[in-house]
Amino acid sequence: MSPEQLLRQLVRNTDRLFGEAFFEALVANLGQALKVRHVSLTRLLEDQSALTLAVWNDGPPPQLSRCDLSRSPGLQACSQKEPSYISSGVLERYPDDPLFKALKAEAYFGVPLLSRQGRVQGLLALAHTQPLELEEADQLLLELLADRVEAELDLLDAEAQRRRPDLLEPDQRDLMAMVASRTNNLVYIRNAQDQITWVNDAFTRITGYRREDALGQQPADLLLGPERPRVEQMISRRQGFQLEAKSFRKDGSAFWLKADVQPLFDEGGEFLGHMIIGNDVTELRQAEEVLAQSNARLEEEVAKRTQDLSQANLELQLAMEQLVQSRKLASLGALVAGIAHELNTPMGNALTVATSLEGSGRELQAALDSNALTRSGLAGYVDRVNEGCRLISRSLTRSAELVSSFKQVAVDQSSTMRRGFDLALVLEETLATLKPGIRKLPIDLALDCPALEMESYPGPLEQVVTNLVLNAVTYAFKPGQPGQIRLSVEDKGKQVTLQVADDGKGIDPEILDNVFDPFVSSQLGQGGSGLGLYIVYTLVTGVLGGQIQLTSSSQGTRFTLTLPKVAPLREQHDR
Template sequence: MSKNPNSGAAAVKSSSVVLFPQQPVLQLIYDTAPIGLACLSPDCRYLQINQRLTEICGISIEDHLGRSVRDCVPALAEAVEGIVGSIMQTGEPVIGIEVAGQRADQADERFWITYWHPLRSPSGEIVAVNVAAEEITERKRAEAALRATQNSLIEAEKLAALGRLVAGVAHEINNPVGTSLTVASTLERKIASIAAELAQDRLRRSNLTEFLEISREASSQLVANLQHAAELIESFKQVATDRGYSNRRVFDLGHLTEQFAISLRSGLGKRNLILNVDCQPNLTMDSYPGPYGQALTNLFLNATAHAFPDGKGGTVDIKVTAAEDDCVEIVFSDNGCGMSLDVRRKAFDPFFTTRRDQGNTGLGLHIVHTVVTNCLGGRLHLDSEPGAGTTIQLVLPRVAPAQLGPDGRQTRTSIDARA
């Protein structure tokens, strides 16, 4: 691919291909087009190169025209030969192929997007392949910067959600622990009083009977409160253990959902909200419990923040059942204020929120969508009407797909031009 104002009129001696014979205006358009253009022979030799391609690739006509791709750019040869071979065989164009590499005169990485189309003779025979190349380096850099910023905000939102969960659990644990401490202190004083009466030989049957009754009641309260605290701690330990996205394991979906529900209920505080959980037993999953818990947490926090304005009470329901095609269905619903059509259409968009003035980032439901579709390999459906509550249906495979990367996405087909 090269640099010469008159290169459009040139043709390789071994080939009679001229793009626009006897049409100088079209040839001039080819030579001055704002995107890079090249013409390759069926055996992948450079037949023509326009001015723009020499500029965006930093190449010269002398080093390319008439020579094969394998001689000029060995790193690209196999991929280019495959594309040209496919076009020669099928007659179909190949579009949207990204090329990553370095210009001949620069060290930094550049990016191009290329489009490959067959060039036919009047008889319909494919005599060459026309390649169009557009540089997209700045766009790719801007996209990378945007992704980095968005990923940073998403991680911050995940930590914020975990922080709210931790605060709720800590507050909830304080209640049974505080009650247990009060009961234990009272029991300690009673024991000291009974011991003193016994030492002075003043202990009466009525006092002993009263002490035994108080001890039984205190023991019962201590056991109940400490069991509740232990359940909260165990649920939070499970949340913390499974939080990593790479921590794939086999688990019972109903049991895990109940564990997360214990932690979620702890965040309700004095709000007049009820969380109901109904799980079908024996739903074994081979998946990622951490991302699943993140999705549940974000759905719950989104509902408590948006579905029940002005302290209004209500109910949140989570129902877990088996579904067809070796999947499970999780239906998360509330009887809150619901969503308008406009809000419903944008609900999963990043940074969309109806309460930015209250510090919301608009990433809660976007994280849910990303986790469900990219990491857990599932799909989701939102149904909501103003005044009629909101229902979000998650359908997840019982065996999650292998993760493809940090964001769970497949990359586009591309050619890496680096040597």
């Protein structure tokens, strides 16, 4: 890539960036484009050292947030205000430089960064582990980029000066000292050489350092531990900021310092140092840590309780499914018992007639054997046989109808296959299986349903109707009270409405809002399972894809089912 192409690429990648983001993007793009091992941008301090503003490394980065320029070619570049270029052998010439030792560097190039007043304020440098040949155009490119960095640093300094004017006017020093001495906050001032020049009484009280111990010292040496690189990097930007850092007193005990750091400038814009105002927030941090630990324990307890609750809900769901299945089987068992009872009458009649005919046949045979058969006797036998056959045929026809209904309902209730069916026929067959169980009760079952084709699940629908009718038989009427249960169907286009209404005493208001919940019954513990209407709601809103509404008063109860004519397909039910 030519210098011109490289310059264009760097401009494209950094033209919309400013401040720290610009510095970081610049060193990264420059390092990748030149294919060197290390690129850094540093801010010069007064003691021939520099703080890192941005750094890029092609490999494990050396931990050098602050470097001593007196042992590197950067000092020459800064003192002469000219680029320093060593194409090979840099580690041999500067064996004590920590960066060169960490990288095992071979080549170096550094460009000093000048302020608008011509003062050196930083250094743009690159290092490589192999000899580096930079053409004159490459060096010119680096100098052009240094001009852009200088402008950015000047802009940051000007912005910092605008936001925080000089606080150390000579005629204000005594006033500031009086105010600072009366505050409980720690206050100290560091100059441009990173030396403490003034502290207040709170500083000595909080840190344990006497005033004479602190003056002339570097704040980082006195107060900071592992936080030092981060804080020094922030200070090198000469902007105001806030920090919270773990610090140390003179006796070695730790405390948390929360501070506001502001840069100080003179009237000419020359950087003077920083004022730091802070306080000891150790107790607050400890309280926050205790709170965080409590929250963590609470979260663990909540997670454990949630897991336990999820397990309990899973077990409850399994139990509910088993209860629902048991209720379905119980309903099917009651259906079998009812059909058996209903079949007893026609089958008994057929058996009685067949037995009578058998006796008549023996009498006829005896008359034939004894030559005593008369014309009138034969005619009587023929009449009895015809009447008997008619009675047997009627009884067996009735039995066949009952068996047919039972077979269809039993198959539907044990299967949830979607199929086409005549709704009126399904309802008639369902009620036919229920009538034997309530025949001795003064309750009338009525059905009003036009011929209507549906593509749905007849089994669940029959289960719903069975549960609603038996629920009304069980709870709606007092013992011996006559009543009516009426089923009516209305065609609503793509939907049908099925109403199951009774003229009984209504549902207890205390449970009216919860009748579709499991284990809700006015006779729970007295024979009621509390699952009948729960099964109804589950089947209507689930398999059948519909809705159910309930109204109830002292004059009766009405369940209104709104069902689609074509029920939604459900793989778990149709396979």
